[in-house]
Amino acid sequence: MKAAVWYGRKDVRVEDVPEPPAPGPGEVKIKVHWCGICGSDLHEYVAGPIFIPAQAPHPLTGKQAPLILGHEFAGEVVEIGEGVTNVQIGERVSPDACWHCGTCYMCKRNRYSVCEKLAFTGLMVDGAFAEYVNVPAYTLYKLPPEIPSDIGALIEPIAVGIHGIRRGNVLEGDTVAILGAGPIGLVTLQAAKAAGASKVFAIEMAKARKEFAHKLGATAVIDPTETDAVEEVRRLTGGLGVDVAIECIGGEKTASQAVQLVRRGGRAVLVGIFEKPSEIHFNELVFCEKEIVGSLAYYGEFDTAIALLADGRIAGEPLITGRIKLDEIVEKGFEELIAHKESNIKILVSPN
Ligand SMILES: [Zn+2]
Numbered sequence: 001m002k003a004a005v006w007y008g009r010k011d012v013r014v015e016d017v018p019e020p021p022a023p024g025p026g027e028v029k030i031k032v033h034w035c036g037i038c039g040s041d042l043h044e045y046v047a048g049p050i051f052i053p054a055q056a057p058h059p060l061t062g063k064q065a066p067l068i069l070g071h072e073f074a075g076e077v078v079e080i081g082e083g084v085t086n087v088q089i090g091e092r093v094s095p096d097a098c099w100h101c102g103t104c105y106m107c108k109r110n111r112y113s114v115c116e117k118l119a120f121t122g123l124m125v126d127g128a129f130a131e132y133v134n135v136p137a138y139t140l141y142k143l144p145p146e147i148p149s150d151i152g153a154l155i156e157p158i159a160v161g162i163h164g165i166r167r168g169n170v171l172e173g174d175t176v177a178i179l180g181a182g183p184i185g186l187v188t189l190q191a192a193k194a195a196g197a198s199k200v201f202a203i204e205m206a207k208a209r210k211e212f213a214h215k216l217g218a219t220a221v222i223d224p225t226e227t228d229a230v231e232e233v234r235r236l237t238g239g240l241g242v243d244v245a246i247e248c249i250g251g252e253k254t255a256s257q258a259v260q261l262v263r264r265g266g267r268a269v270l271v272g273i274f275e276k277p278s279e280i281h282f283n284e285l286v287f288c289e290k291e292i293v294g295s296l297a298y299y300g301e302f303d304t305a306i307a308l309l310a311d312g313r314i315a316g317e318p319l320i321t322g323r324i325k326l327d328e329i330v331e332k333g334f335e336e337l338i339a340h341k342e343s344n345i346k347i348l349v350s351p352n
């Protein structure tokens, strides 16, 4: 079968590889319909290895590079391993990307995204930029008929946005600031609205992304190159600042800006993946009793994402800015995202 295999930085090859073997106990084989290119795939292409185990096998999966990328996907169950009872052949599913040990301290508290041995499909084990992929049956969520498979490929990043909102304890009526209107920022914006936020401010400088944020319902879109975002958010919240700020960039200055954006006693949630350390004076937290929390992936928010997509409170279609074939993934996927990052949100890849 055809697959996009990560060998090293700027070295992703579309090549013929053996189809995954018959699924083992507790596993299923999925025929991939659509798989989205994630920011972390792009990071691995440009600057990897970041998550990919390149030197030693991953402790949970036993795999290391070269590996097939791709973790935001939907497809159809074509084969089931021994003991699998939660799905049947022919059912369409969207798999959670997290493989977890099930026995560590945090797994036992159902917070598997911070499992000691956490592995992501398509980063620490072969993924879904391929015709077929094997995954554990416990990762599967069934797609209802009203969610086609291309929209189904968006459930993973939407779950990330919903998790960020939950980590922020966003309640109805709250005011929220989202830093960055890229793929995760835009799903987080929609998740904030679905949670009942009264005002959602998007802070973004790229023209195309500002328009996306407007279209998806931001109360105001603030360009930090034109106005002081902290002052502007204060002005729009009666001098207070927002209840919750969610950082979806991973920028050197934006994490501390998230803290400045929240009101006294407010909460900053960090969803972005940071390449460098940032500075913050902790008195900003101490003097105003502000909080900072991290948010990684999700634990169980797939059902919520499916429900909100199905009833239309979260829109998937506007996020899809490209559909390409697996053969084109380097040129029309990764290189396109590098050259035109701002005008793209989600590029979906079809292996067929
Ligand atoms: Zn992703």
Ligand SMILES: [Zn+2]
Pocket: 100, 101, 102, 103, 104, 105, 106, 107, 108, 112, 114, 115, 116, 117, 118
């Ligand atoms: Zn664990």
